[in-house]
Amino acid sequence: MSTSPTATDTTADGNRSRTAGAPMFPDGPAADPAGSHHERRIxxxxxRRGRVTGAQADAINRLWPAWGVDIDGTPLDLTALFxxxxxxxxxxxxxxxxxATARMAAADPSTGILAVDVHTPGQGNLLHLAERDGLDNVRVANGDAVILLRDMLxxxxxxxxxxxxPDPWPKARHHKRRxxxxxxVRLAVSRLAPGAVVHCATDWEPYAEQMLDVLSAEPALRNAHDGFAPRxxxxxxxxxxRQGLAKGHVVHDVIFVRR
Ligand SMILES: C[S@@+](CC[C@H](N)C(=O)[O-])C[C@H]1O[C@@H](n2cnc3c(N)ncnc32)[C@H](O)[C@@H]1O
Structure with missing residues (x-):
């Protein structure tokens, strides 16, 4: 039997050691599964960046097969997923x-939350919280939400x-990334059932105005409030x-309903 490290060896602090070229998470999220980085799209x-702790890595390796979703373009059956x-x-x-996702899931177990991000430490943290708190109404997706909406839902x-x-992309030359x-919004609204609620929040005032303008201009949505919503x-x-408030930013919520 070989005693050299393999892709699945675990060190004492819970971190995995691996041979060169082996995947970081053998049973975890595939890197850029739908090839988002090769699409000519902003x-x-x-x-992705950020250090993954031992507890996060452990949660990803154990829980991804059951609760993880690779955004790979394959149509999703939400009923089966939950x-x-x-x-x-x-x-x-x-x-x-x-x-915040884990807290919302705990507060409302009769709603499923399909939570998507590309941030690996966050994926590990949310899976860890879901297991710790017995939240079986959370699924974690890795990749670009645009592809999830466009090709899978x-x-x-x-x-x-x-x-x-959402990332505010404050520089004018980056506004196209918002x-x-x-x-x-047109794509997202097409995946919403009638009566579905669109809820956005930001601490970046120009982006808050943009959210209000863009959502107000979408004919399939109606504002649930007059302008910005109370939190x-x-x-x-x-x-x-929390970071925005510490800098003195003002937070705005917008809540719209799919007609
Ligand atoms: C500024 S952070 C906010 C995170 C969290 N909502 C909060 O308030 O603490 C924005 C997050 O959105 C994610 N994100 C941005 N665009 C995305 C996309 N198209 N698909 C998936 N995740 C995306 C980023 O990776 C980042 O983690």
Whole structure:
């Protein structure tokens, strides 16, 4: 029997050692599964980065096969994904570290949350929290949410869309990278069931105005409020929200309903 390290050896602190070229997470998310980086399209996210802790790596390796979704272009059956329960499913794009996602899932177990991000430490953290807190209404997807919506989700399939503190891309030459734009909203709305709720929040005021303008201009949506929405008490504080508030930023929510 070989005693040399393999792709699945685990060190004392829970980190995995691996041979050169072996995948970091043998049973975890595939890197760029749908080839998003090869599409000639402007993306709304920074490349993946960040150190993955031992606990996060352990959660990814053990839980991804059951609760992970590779965004690889294969059509998704949401009912099957959530164990055949038929619960309504909301899509959260850009969950970051996932603490707020886990709290929302715990507070409302009768709603499924399909949480998507490209941030590996966050994927590990959310899987860890889901297991720790017994949250079987959370699934974690890795990759570009645009491909998930475009190629994998059927029309009218989602009960909601949540986008909390998306990257603000403050420089004018980067505004084209902002997620909330007319084309994206048209695509997302086509995957929402009638009555589905679109909820966005940001601490970047010019982006808040853009969200309000773009969502107001989409004929398939109606504003649930007059202008910006009051912050709903069920939306937990997120990491980026906390950082924005510490800098003195003002937070705005927008809530629209699919007609
Ligand atoms: C500024 S962070 C906010 C994270 C979290 N919502 C919070 O408030 O703490 C935005 C996140 O959105 C993710 N993101 C941006 N565009 C995305 C896309 N098209 N698909 C998946 N994730 C995306 C980024 O990777 C990043 O983790």
């Amino acid at each position: 993306r709304s996210f920074h490349p 164990g055949g329960t038929g619960i309504p499913v909301v899509l959260e794009i850009g969950f970051g570290m996932g603490d 059927p029309p009218d399939s989602l009960a909601g869309l949540r986008v909390y503190f 997620l909330i734009q007319p084309d994206f 709903p008490d069920w939306r937990p504080m997120t990491k980026f929200e």
